[in-house]
Amino acid sequence: MFLCVSPNPAIDKRIALRALVPGEIHRARTAHSFAGGKATHVAMVLKALGSDPHWIGMCGGAAGEHVIAGLRTLGIVPHSVPVARETRTNLEILDDLGQVTEIREPGELVSSEEVAAFERECAQLFATGGEARVVAFSGSLPPDAPEDLYARLIMSARDSGCRTFLDASGEPLRAALSARPDFVKPNREEAGAIVNFAIDSNDAAAEAVRELILLGARSAAVSLGRSGMIYGPGENAPIYFAPAVPIGPLSTVGCGDAALAGFAYSACSGASPPEALRKAAACAAANCMAESPGAVRAELVQEFEAQVRVETFLPAP
Numbered sequence: 282m283f284l285c286v287s288p289n290p291a292i293d294k295r296i297a298l299r300a301l302v303p304g305e306i307h308r309a310r311t312a313h314s315f316a317g318g319k320a321t322h323v324a325m326v327l328k329a330l331g332s333d334p335h336w337i338g339m340c341g342g343a344a345g346e347h348v349i350a351g352l353r354t355l356g357i358v359p360h361s362v363p364v365a366r367e368t369r370t371n372l373e374i375l376d377d378l379g380q381v382t383e384i385r386e387p388g389e390l391v392s393s394e395e396v397a398a399f400e401r402e403c404a405q406l407f408a409t410g411g412e413a414r415v416v417a418f419s420g421s422l423p424p425d426a427p428e429d430l431y432a433r434l435i436m437s438a439r440d441s442g443c444r445t446f447l448d449a450s451g452e453p454l455r456a457a458l459s460a461r462p463d464f465v466k467p468n469r470e471e472a473g474a475i476v477n478f479a480i481d482s483n484d485a486a487a488e489a490v491r492e493l494i495l496l497g498a499r500s501a502a503v504s505l506g507r508s509g510m511i512y513g514p515g516e517n518a519p520i521y522f523a524p525a526v527p528i529g530p531l532s533t534v535g536c537g538d539a540a541l542a543g544f545a546y547s548a549c550s551g552a553s554p555p556e557a558l559r560k561a562a563a564c565a566a567a568n569c570m571a572e573s574p575g576a577v578r579a580e581l582v583q584e585f586e587a588q589v590r591v592e593t594f595l596p597a598p
Contacts, residue, residue, distance in 0.1 A: 282414040283327050283545060284406055284443075285320040285357075287338035288399065288430060289388045289423045290348050292370040293317025295532075295573060300376050315573050316351025317371055319420035319448060322535040322575030324357045326542035326564055327417075329577045332549075335360060337406060339391060339399050339423065342367035360406060362399045364391050373534055373574075381532050388423045396426055404437045412442035415545050418457075419448045419538060428452040435460040444548060448541045450474070458497035463548075465498040466541050472503045486511040487520045487595050502544065502561070504537050510562055511594065514554040522594035523558045526566035526585050535574025539564040543582075555591040562589045 297310040324334040336352055337360040345361065345368040352359040366389030374382040407416065416438045418431050427433075431453050435445045445462045447454070450471035458465070458475075469480040469489075476492040478485065486503045490513040493501040502512040509524040543561030552560065563586035567577040 282410045283324070283332050283334040283549075284410060284414055284416045285324040285327070285334055285336045286403060286416060286418045286434060287318050287320030287336060287420060288426060289421045290316075290318040290321065290338035290340060290345070290368055291386070291388070292344050292347055292368065293321075293373065293574060294370055295373045295375065297375045298377075300378070301374055301380070301382055313573065314347070314370075315576075316348045316355065317574065318348075319535075319538045320417065321348070321352065321357075322538035322568075323417045323419050323448075323542045323545070324352070325355060325575030326539045326568070326577050327546060328356055329579050330542070330546050330564075330582065331579070332546065333358070335406065337362065337399075337403060339364045339395060340368050341365060341389065344368035344370060360402060362395070362402050364389075364395045366390065373532065375532060379529070381534060383534060385421075388421070390425050391423045396430065400430075400433065400437065403434055404441075407438045407441040407443050410441070410443060414438075414441075414443040415446065415548055416443045417446045417448075417541060417545050418462075419541065421449075422453050429456040431457040432460040435462050446541060446545045446548070448537060458493070461497050461499060463499045464501065464544055465493055466502045466504065466537065466544065467493075468504045468506070468537055480505075483508070483511060483522060483594060487513070487522075490520060502540070502558070504540060504565070506533070510540065510558065510565075512554065512558045512561075514557070517597055518554065519593050519597045520595040521555055521558050521591055523562040523589050523591045526562065526588055528566060528569055532571075532574070533569055535571075536565040536568045538575060539568035539577060558591050559586055559589045562591075
């Protein structure tokens, strides 16, 4: 049983242009809108892998209704906590050179009462799933939401016996580490901000994984974009490395979300650490080729999974 938690959901809008020129008027070749936000992408990939995920988020206005309707169309069960202000829209611009420009709205303010209602609804869903539930927390927090919101939600989920997977950054990630999440997956920049050193090599990434585990995560991965991914399944476990699948991506937006889904899915299938990393890397590669973030094809995941080579980067200490 999977639950994807989205404190700050969004509409994802993808526009294709010949070229993006600052200061000029542009006519888009195509424009499409989708239910979005990082937790939605995670849920979409879990669905493609054969699970029936649930999703919960704070939604407001017509954009919030669009998110909920889009999730239902995708076969994802939504749980909406209503808020007074409009759900945000994120813009992704693709040009003919393959360059991707992202514009991410911060989201609207939410009240303390709305946040409290969200926490209560989440706690009820955690209790419903109990030990059978894997909870994936993803994305930014709304402006003025408490920075320890993920930490509080992780502790609530753990009180119900759920396993907790987190993809966040900045102070929300730092605070959440004290709640002992089962898994965290920042990218190199996000991890570097937490461990306070530049992650400019695989050695540095492996050191960052060890440090994230020392700071509270039970396991951790650091995604390195085109260079691959480093994964540490536990405090006294080896560190594993998987290079990225060599492909020409349509867009890399949502690849980290797809990787998180691969790790979460593997947690329920009894996969070994190398198998989990292989699945995560394959999901990320399949997302690169998707028509929109999270819209992966299961057969492409399987194809890439057969190509991913996982190696033991560092033995257990």
